[in-house]
Amino acid sequence: MYTQGLDVKSDSDRAPPADTPTGPEERFQARVDAEEKIEPRDWMPDGYRRTLIRQISQHAHSEIVGMLPEGNWITRAPTLRRKVALLAKVQDEGGHGLYLYSAAETLGASRGDLVGDLLSGKAKYSSIFNYPTLTWADIGAIGWLVDGAAIMNQVPLCRCSYGPYARAMVRICREESFHQRQGYEIMLALSRGTDAQKRMAQDALNRWWWPSLMMFGPSDAQSAHSAQSMRWKIKRFSNDELRQRFVDATVPQAEFLGLTVPDPDLAFDEATGHYRFGAIDWSEFERVLKGDGPCNRERLEARRKAWDDGAWVREAALAHARKKEARAQAAAA
Amino acid sequence: MARNEWPLFEVFIRPKNGLSHKHAGSLHAADARMALENARDVYARRGEGVSLWVVPSAAITASEPGDRESFFDPADDKVYRHPTFYDIPPEVKNI
Numbered sequence: 001m002y003t004q005g006l007d008v009k010s011d012s013d014r015a016p017p018a019d020t021p022t023g024p025e026e027r028f029q030a031r032v033d034a035e036e037k038i039e040p041r042d043w044m045p046d047g048y049r050r051t052l053i054r055q056i057s058q059h060a061h062s063e064i065v066g067m068l069p070e071g072n073w074i075t076r077a078p079t080l081r082r083k084v085a086l087l088a089k090v091q092d093e094g095g096h097g098l099y100l101y102s103a104a105e106t107l108g109a110s111r112g113d114l115v116g117d118l119l120s121g122k123a124k125y126s127s128i129f130n131y132p133t134l135t136w137a138d139i140g141a142i143g144w145l146v147d148g149a150a151i152m153n154q155v156p157l158c159r160c161s162y163g164p165y166a167r168a169m170v171r172i173c174r175e176e177s178f179h180q181r182q183g184y185e186i187m188l189a190l191s192r193g194t195d196a197q198k199r200m201a202q203d204a205l206n207r208w209w210w211p212s213l214m215m216f217g218p219s220d221a222q223s224a225h226s227a228q229s230m231r232w233k234i235k236r237f238s239n240d241e242l243r244q245r246f247v248d249a250t251v252p253q254a255e256f257l258g259l260t261v262p263d264p265d266l267a268f269d270e271a272t273g274h275y276r277f278g279a280i281d282w283s284e285f286e287r288v289l290k291g292d293g294p295c296n297r298e299r300l301e302a303r304r305k306a307w308d309d310g311a312w313v314r315e316a317a318l319a320h321a322r323k324k325e326a327r328a329q330a331a332a333a
Numbered sequence: 334m335a336r337n338e339w340p341l342f343e344v345f346i347r348p349k350n351g352l353s354h355k356h357a358g359s360l361h362a363a364d365a366r367m368a369l370e371n372a373r374d375v376y377a378r379r380g381e382g383v384s385l386w387v388v389p390s391a392a393i394t395a396s397e398p399g400d401r402e403s404f405f406d407p408a409d410d411k412v413y414r415h416p417t418f419y420d421i422p423p424e425v426k427n428i
Contacts, residue, residue: 081413177416178413178415178416182413188422249427253426253427
């Protein structure tokens with residue numbers, strides 16, 4: 001789950017100039033234009049490599065941090081059925097983080113550096129995971145909305161020009177096909193339940209709707225890397241296009257639940273066949289991204305604690321492997 | 334293995350651009366370079382691929398065929414990992 005356009009335009013972070021194509025860059029672009037996949041040992045522009053390392057590692061961090069808000073409810077799931085489903089989902093996310101870190105490593109990034117950048121707060125991850133999971137309905141809303149938004153984002157990434165990323169995304173999308181359904185099933189049960197359960201479902205939708213729309217990243221006009229990423233076929237659709245698709249797919253699902261999307265400006269436009277929706281509060285998005293969301297500090301503390309508490313395991317496993325190797329060598333001598 | 338025998342290499346071929354490498358077979362060679370050239374001549378004489386990997390067979394750790402059932406059975410009773418486990422009414426679209 002959970003890739004997100006996170007890069008807001010700034011002066012220090014511009015796309016490389018496109019007006020000085022040299023031989024290898026032109027050949028590279030021609031291969032991309034012809035829908036060929038780029039593989040780790042192929043020549044690629046430095047900017048392409050940097051963009052992919054940033055995007056894939058942000059995506060990996062998002063999977064790992066994304067385990068935290070849902071993990072919060074594993075021990076309190078209302079039934080065994082819900083519990084095993086949630087366990088399986090969180091386990092998938094851990095696996096998806098690993099696939100993605102491995103894809104980033106094919107570009108020459110080191111796993112240690114990537115993890116270090118997350119723990120130091122230098123690297124970004126999807127803003128959505130800095131919101132708290134206050135009730136059980138939040139687990140339904142995350143599966144339905146957050147995974148729904150992630151699917152919109154991730155399906156086109158299966159056709160990304162970089163082979164290892166595209167293949168990882170195929171595997172991830174296949175495995176995730178149950179995530180959204182388990183979330184919607186939770187929402188369905190609550191919205192057909194008691195008044196208190198319905199109110200809980202509505203409250204979860206109220207809190208998760210806007211942060212889910214922000215998952216698609218800044219509007220096209222504000223998005224720092226969009227145009228170049230489209231040229232390189234890392235991205236296939238703009239942030240705003242994907243956001244619109246998500247709204248169009250999700251509003252009827254909310255209506256089926258009998259819930260109200262918390263947007264007074266939401267209206268179906270007969271002429272275009274799309275839903276028009278209200279303005280997104282981008283100041284909130286930037287605040288959360290910069291570290292001032294409701295749970296940013298808690299999430300990073302949890303990751304640092306997991307890393308520090310696991311140090312003895314990493315060291316012990318390595319020491320054990322070295323001891324076994326030394327014994328095998330001694331026996332062979 | 335006799336001391337003077339060339340080591341065994343496993344050969345992996347990427348059948349076409351965009352696909353991952355797949356195991357094709359194995360061969361003996363004195364070193365990795367020779368293994369790569371021989372793999373081309375043995376396994377890719379008819380345009381079978383666009384990229385080759387050779388890996389020393391001794392470097393591969395494999396699961397035991399005899400342990401197959403017990404090794405893989407943790408996945409057998411987890412139907413909830415599949416989308417069909419969840420009941421979504423047919424009227425709900427795009428999910």
